[in-house]
Amino acid sequence: MLPFGVGVALLMGLWIARRALAAVDMIITEVREITDGRSLHRRLAEPMEKDEIGRLIETLNQMMTRLERSFAALRRFTADASHELKTPLTVLRAGVERAITTPNLPQDTLATLEETLQVIQRMTELVDALLTLARADEGIAPLHREPVDLREIVEELRETGELLAEESGIRMEVATAPEPMVVSVDATRIRQLILNLLTNAVKYTPTGGMVRMQLGAANGRITLSVADTGIGIAPGDLPHIFDRFWRADSARTRTGERPGAGLGLAICKWIAEAHGGHIDVVSRPGRGTTFTVSIPRDAASADS
Ligand SMILES: Nc1ncnc2c1ncn2[C@@H]1O[C@H](COP(=O)(O)OP(=O)(O)O)[C@@H](O)[C@H]1O
Ligand SMILES: [Mg+2]
Known part of the structure; x- marks a missing residue:
């Protein structure tokens, strides 16, 4: 039979390990919830004591703040870039549309201009789609019901x-x-x-x-x-x-x-x-x- 003291120490050790593991388990579940949905703004609750678990939570929270910032920057960039592309595309389209009405254009010039218009149309659709998705991501694409x-x-x-x-x-x-x-x-x-x-x-x-x-x-x-x-x-x-x-x-x-x-x-x-x-x-x-x-x-x- 094990001496009583060893038995108690074993049980205590087991209890401490379980408690630590349960905390890690909870952290894993919460981090999963935060990172796979649209709740990257959420943070883990930071405990009062700064033991290993406390420091782990702190580090994870800092990491999520950095992630959230870079996602936001990426969305902002997509929105800004697509927005900035809209005006030159409109100017381009107006120019080609005007040129295409010039009388007596050679056949191949006309064909080139028509092709250009089609490409401009496709680019406009692409830019509109990007802008829509970027705005939706930013939560600034309200529905007008x-x-x-x-x-x-x-x-x-x-x-x-x-x-x-x-x-x-x-x-x-x-x-x-x-x-x-x-x-x-x-x-x-x-x-x-x-x-x-x-x-x-x-x-x-x-x-x-x-x-x-x-x-x-x-x-x-x-x-x-x-x-x-x-x-x-x-x-x-x-x-x-x-x-x-x-x-x-x-x-x-x-x-x-x-x-x-x-x-x-x-x-x-x-x-x-x-x-x-x-x-x-x-x-x-x-x-x-x-x-x-x-x-x-x-x-x-x-x-x-
Ligand atoms: N009705 C459909 N039949 C077969 N494949 C489809 C259909 N709709 C969509 N897809 C597939 O899904 C992909 C994505 O569709 P979509 O987002 O509309 O892009 P796009 O039409 O620009 O290719 C398409 O490229 C195609 O491979
Ligand atoms: Mg499609």
Whole structure:
């Protein structure tokens, strides 16, 4: 049998080790929560005693302050840079638009100017998308909510969708509900979301395919889906499609045919979430893809 003193020392040692480990465990959980969400402003509670654990917490808090600062600087830089690019792009566009109307331009000059306009258009879209995301990150992209019948937005976009689809030899079908679907949303943002999904559906569907847009309501939520019979998305790619600048290899290697920067879905996700909703995708390579946006009907529960 062990002498009594050794037994007590052992138990005490065990207790101290457990206590220290429990503290480390708690720190790990909290640091995870702080760093993976949008709560980088939060800090660990600093204990009174400056023992090892206390100093560890202090160091982690200092590190998070530095991280938070550099993230903020990065967001500021993206916002400032995209903002600064807007004016020269507008000037550039105005100049080319004026030049293009000059009478008797040689054919190749005209073609060059038209190409330049297209590139300016693409750059403008890219800069707008960057600015939107940077502002959303900074929390300064407020929604301008007003009650709208979503059927009207869908009807408006039906025409745009039909035009896009027709150009690519794709059929388009729209199904909306018979009753009004009045929800308090930011109409401009919802329009942007749907248009992004429609553009993708048409862009990633070969000629002869079909795109279907559907608006419905269930369980206090509005659902809007855009389904296509296109090239689909590989299962391994699905977790990345809402990431910024992410594009499938097939989209990247054929940028000429399928222009884009990979920001559209990131913006869709932000818009859906800003409305308290979410966006989901189901896809089968070679068969097609369906994106479904779901937002709560009552705006009060949406402002989370
Ligand atoms: N309807 C779709 N069918 C197949 N792939 C799609 C579809 N929508 C999006 N994707 C894939 O997700 C990527 C990201 O989409 P998005 O953010 O809109 O960027 P972009 O359209 O500029 O490429 C696309 O490049 C493409 O690989
Ligand atoms: Mg897109």
